[in-house]
Structures are given as C-alpha cells and as structure tokens.
Amino acid sequence: QLQLQESAPGLVKTSETLSLTCTVSGGFINTRSYFWGWIRQTPGKGLEWIGNVHFSGNTYYNPSLRSRVTLSMDTSKNQFFLNLRSVTASDTATYYCARRTSEPSFDSWGQGALVTVSS
Amino acid sequence: QSMLTQPPSVSAAPGQKVTISCSGSPSNIGNFYVSWYQQLPGTAPKLLIYDNDKRPSGISDRFSASKSGSSATLAITGLQTGDEAEYYCGTWDTSLNGGVFGGGTKLTVL
Numbered sequence: 001q002l003q004l005q006e007s008a009p010g011l012v013k014t015s016e017t018l019s020l021t022c023t024v025s026g027g028f029i030n031t032r033s034y035f036w037g038w039i040r041q042t043p044g045k046g047l048e049w050i051g052n053v054h055f056s057g058n059t060y061y062n063p064s065l066r067s068r069v070t071l072s073m074d075t076s077k078n079q080f081f082l083n084l085r086s087v088t089a090s091d092t093a094t095y096y097c098a099r100r101t102s103e104p105s106f107d108s109w110g111q112g113a114l115v116t117v118s119s
Numbered sequence: 120q121s122m123l124t125q126p127p128s129v130s131a132a133p134g135q136k137v138t139i140s141c142s143g144s145p146s147n148i149g150n151f152y153v154s155w156y157q158q159l160p161g162t163a164p165k166l167l168i169y170d171n172d173k174r175p176s177g178i179s180d181r182f183s184a185s186k187s188g189s190s191a192t193l194a195i196t197g198l199q200t201g202d203e204a205e206y207y208c209g210t211w212d213t214s215l216n217g218g219v220f221g222g223g224t225k226l227t228v229l
Contacts, residue, residue, distance in 0.1 A: 061217070107169065
C-alpha cells in the first residue's frame, strides 16, 4: 500500500522560503512509470497544481509559480521536495504531495500539510 | 479562475442520481484523459475516476463518468449522506503544460 506523508514547518515568515518534504513508503520514487507532484489548496478554495518531478530529472511547473518554485528528489531517502521562495500570505494553503500517473491522474495523495505565511 | 468549469454546488435527495459537469477546452479535456476526485470534509482528495471513465479498485460502481469533446460528466447514483463532499475534475493542459483542476462542486445530499 503506497503511502505519502508531507512534512512542513507550519509557519513561514513572509518573504522567506517554504520547504516541504514528501516521504514515500510502500513503493519507490525512482520509477519511470510515475511522476511525483505537489498540489495546494487555499482555505475554502479549490485545488491548484504546483508541479511534477520525475526521477529522470524532468520537472514541470505551474507557469504562475515557476519563477519561485523548485522541485527535487532524493531517491536514496525515497523523498521528494518542494521549495517555494519569497512567500506571501497568498501562499498560505494546505500542501499535498501525490503520485501522478501517465494518463495523467493523481492516484495516491498525502494527508496534506497546512502552511501559514505570516510576518 | 479555473481552466475547467464546474457548477459550485449540486444537491439531491438520498437514493437519487446527480450529475456534475466539467467544461474545458480542446487544450485540456479535448485532448487528455479526465480524472475525478472526491474530497470529504477535512480529508485529502481521493481518486474516484481516471482515464475518463475507469474506477480504481474499491470505488463503488455508483460512481461513473463520461467524456464528450471538451466536457466531462460525473454521475453518482443511489445517493447516500456519506457522498456529501467536494468533487473535482482534473486533467492536463497543453497551453499550461501542466495539470489543471476544476473549481470544485459541493454535493449536498438533502
């Protein structure tokens, strides 16, 4: 049973960098078959795709966030990461990590991590 | 403003059928598979439908979906109070070169 678990600081100061880790268990991230993605959801709002990363090094980013986002992986730890720079209050959200299939769909999700940006 | 348009809310009585629409464009739904997600209150989204109309293992056959052109529809039959949730459609978009989701539809079972 694949499981994904986000870890995040909870509170980040305005203009700093938000860093999240997704730890995957029950499967390996160094597989050609899947991408690994991040999605966020602002309070009371819908889902926003942030980006996907593949163990080959390929990454895809939402154009609205591309200038501030970096996705990466550590296959030795079976983890992948999100760094979001220069955050503002509008980046306050629940951040989900998920596995993306080729079709594409997100077939496994973490439980989510609420991150609040405040000065 | 989402690239995929869903009605904000739908409602129906227990036992009835409800449909949720998802309207897109040729750059997204028109050229890619659609997936649907169910988000129960306080939980993460869960994959309900993939490849337009396929159910993952463990998903009830009360949930079905279809796609036509640049639009997709999710149908839920035999409504139960436990189906009350937010439902999202999702796909890929070539102009964005990324994933897109609908704005979500809140289902109320009266």
